[in-house]
């Protein structure tokens with residue numbers, strides 16, 4: 342029985358893979374009809390295939406898809422934020438410090454969607470847009486949140502627009518910095534700069550006492 | 551099917567997460583099944599199959615839509631399963647001297663560490679027995695046997711999924727069948 346050529350077993354597998362040539366198939370059949378041991382081998386292999394294929398077709402458990410959704414990264418911006426923090430460790434440390442200083446840091450960006458602006462006597466408000474009219478001069482910084490600002494006149498100070506756009510007429514004149522903040526990141530950065538000032542003055546104040 | 555899947559993929563790329571939920575619905579049974587057969591444990595299978603979907607989502611921009619999505623997804627899933635199986639394996643350096651000429655002996659040694667006594671095996675329900683015998687297969691044969699006989703995939707596709715030459719896949723299917731034949735000799 343050990344005299345059988347190795348290729349007979351190989352032909353058996355070719356046969357099971359459905360890839361046997363007619364010549365090999367003839368040779369295999371001729372051998373099997375005369376060799377009980379190889380016949381048994383072939384039979385066992387066929388039984389193995391049937392046995393494995395008898396495995397039932399199970400399905401994913403209930404709640405599987407919801408589980409995937411729960412594990413997905415929440416939004417693009419958060420993925421980006423994570424990467425950004427990763428490559429800016431010093432800023433991350435500073436941000437962490439700020440979060441400890443002010444627990445409302447993130448929530449204030451998301452929750453505070455109200456249109457608001459720095460009150461000045463000589464400005465005009467149209468819907469969610471603040472206008473500095475032509476010929477008027479605003480003294481002090483202007484901050485507009487969740488709205489736009491149109492500057493036709495003059496601002497002696499900084500102009501900051503959070504979640505909005507600033508429109509500058511050709512006649513406009515702003516002595517300070519003009520900044521548009523529309524992303525969580527910019528907002529974070531803005532808060533950190535503002536926070537740093539606060540922290541500095543806070544520490545200075547303590548020291549003074 | 552492929553056209554629908556590619557449409558959903560484009561939506562996912564535009565940032566629509568709900569489109570991905572639809573892809574999960576379409577493929578969850580296939581992927582879970584393969585993971586379950588590979589790992590032999592429902593909790594692990596759920597964990598790994600979910601992880602595979604998360605990785606598919608995160609890396610969806612690398613998927614070439616001219617190819618078959620299921621092949622790509624199966625590849626992520628089987629790689630995770632194989633990693634998990636390898637991590638679970640006991641340190642077999644002590645058994646290294648029993649390595650046979652074709653490496654089969656060492657794998658059999660490792661696989662046999664959680665073998666059950668024969669009378670236990672004979673008492674098993676048919677479905678448990680099938681899963682038990684699949685889990686006893688060395689993992690390099692297990693993957694091809696699962697993909698061929700439980701998922702009914704062509705050898706060429708298995709070669710794409712496992713990223714190995716067609717000839718290697720064939721050899722492993724042959725050896726896998728022979729290994730099962732030996733395992734089942736008492737039936």
Ligand SMILES: [Zn+2]
Pocket residue numbers: 345349372376377378379380
């Ligand atoms: Zn023979």
